[in-house]
Amino acid sequence: MDEVGTAIAQQDYDTRELDAEPGDLLTVEREHAGWWWAHDAHGRSGWIPARSIELIQET
Known part of the structure; x- marks a missing residue:
């Protein structure tokens, strides 16, 4: 299904x-299409694949 046309962004994406x-x-902040938006201890941020991290259950 190769659709071509005009689209409107529904959310910010970097x-x-x-x-x-x-x-x-x-x-981690939010998940989208199998990727998490994350921040590290040095203040850097970006997307990381969900398959590359293990979420920690906070108690």
Whole structure:
């Protein structure tokens, strides 16, 4: 289904990805299409694939 035409953005979207190393602690904000918008301890932010992180259950 190759549709061509005009579209209206429904939300803000930034294509920036966040580099992370195993063990990095991230703060996640929102999920979209299998990606999380996250912030690291150095103040950097960007998208990271959901398959690359493990969510921590806060008690």
